[in-house]
Amino acid sequence: xxxxxxxxxxxxxxxxxxxxxxxxxxxxxxxxxxxxxxxxxxxxxxxxxxxxxxxxxxxxxxxxxxxxxxxxxxxxxxxxxxxxxxxxxxxxxxxxxxxxxxxxxxxxxxxxxxxxxxxxxxxxxxxxxxxxxxxxxxxxxxxxxxxxxxxxxxxxxxxxxxxxxxxxxxxxxxxx
Numbered sequence: 001x002x003x004x005x006x007x008x009x010x011x012x013x014x015x016x017x018x019x020x021x022x023x024x025x026x027x028x029x030x031x032x033x034x035x036x037x038x039x040x041x042x043x044x045x046x047x048x049x050x051x052x053x054x055x056x057x058x059x060x061x062x063x064x065x066x067x068x069x070x071x072x073x074x075x076x077x078x079x080x081x082x083x084x085x086x087x088x089x090x091x092x093x094x095x096x097x098x099x100x101x102x103x104x105x106x107x108x109x110x111x112x113x114x115x116x117x118x119x120x121x122x123x124x125x126x127x128x129x130x131x132x133x134x135x136x137x138x139x140x141x142x143x144x145x146x147x148x149x150x151x152x153x154x155x156x157x158x159x160x161x162x163x164x165x166x167x168x169x170x171x172x173x174x175x176x
Contacts, residue, residue: 047092047099051138053118054104055111060084060130063104064091088133103134118142 054063064084068091072080080093091102108126117123119142124132148160 045099047101049101049103049137051103051105051118051134053112053116053135054106055109056106057110058106060089060104060106063106064089067091087130088137089130103137105131105134107131 052063061084064082068080068082068084071077071091071093072082074095076096078094080091082091083089089104091100093100093102106127107123118135118138123135127135145157148157150156
């Protein structure tokens with residue numbers, strides 16, 4: 001949802017920025033869901049956490065300054081909030097009734113390769129603190145998935161998902 005708007009933004013707004021060298025191996029960004037959606041433990045009504053990774057030609061100011069008005073003016077968007085100066089800068093909104101949390105990360109490269117690996121430690125070189133915090137969500141989610149996946153025991157991951165769902169339901173019931 002939010003990433004479709006982001007694609008529009010990149011394809012439109014990056015035209016005004018210095019373009020990277022053209023290559024069939026690059027894209028203007030990388031978009032990745034994480035947390036419960038990535039682990040497949042999301043439930044109806046849960047939010048979708050997404051991170052948009054952009055090259056260094058796209059600044060945080062570009063992202064929040066240009067994309068925030070574009071998203072908030074969309075008639076399908078409600079309850080829009082943009083907090084660019086937060087510890088983890090975020091745009092949160094409802095798109096067609098689905099809650100989207102959209103993070104931004106600016107990596108230290110002039111293009112994002114199609115085979116971009118968010119889990120590579122090279123991604124963390126030369127980035128600012130806000131980007132580091134934004135990248136921690138999907139990197140941690142991927143690490144958890146990797147640690148509980150066992151090719152010799154396919155039920156291990158299924159059991160992990162059951163436990164996570166139970167803990168989530170227990171926590172929600174406890175708060176209510």
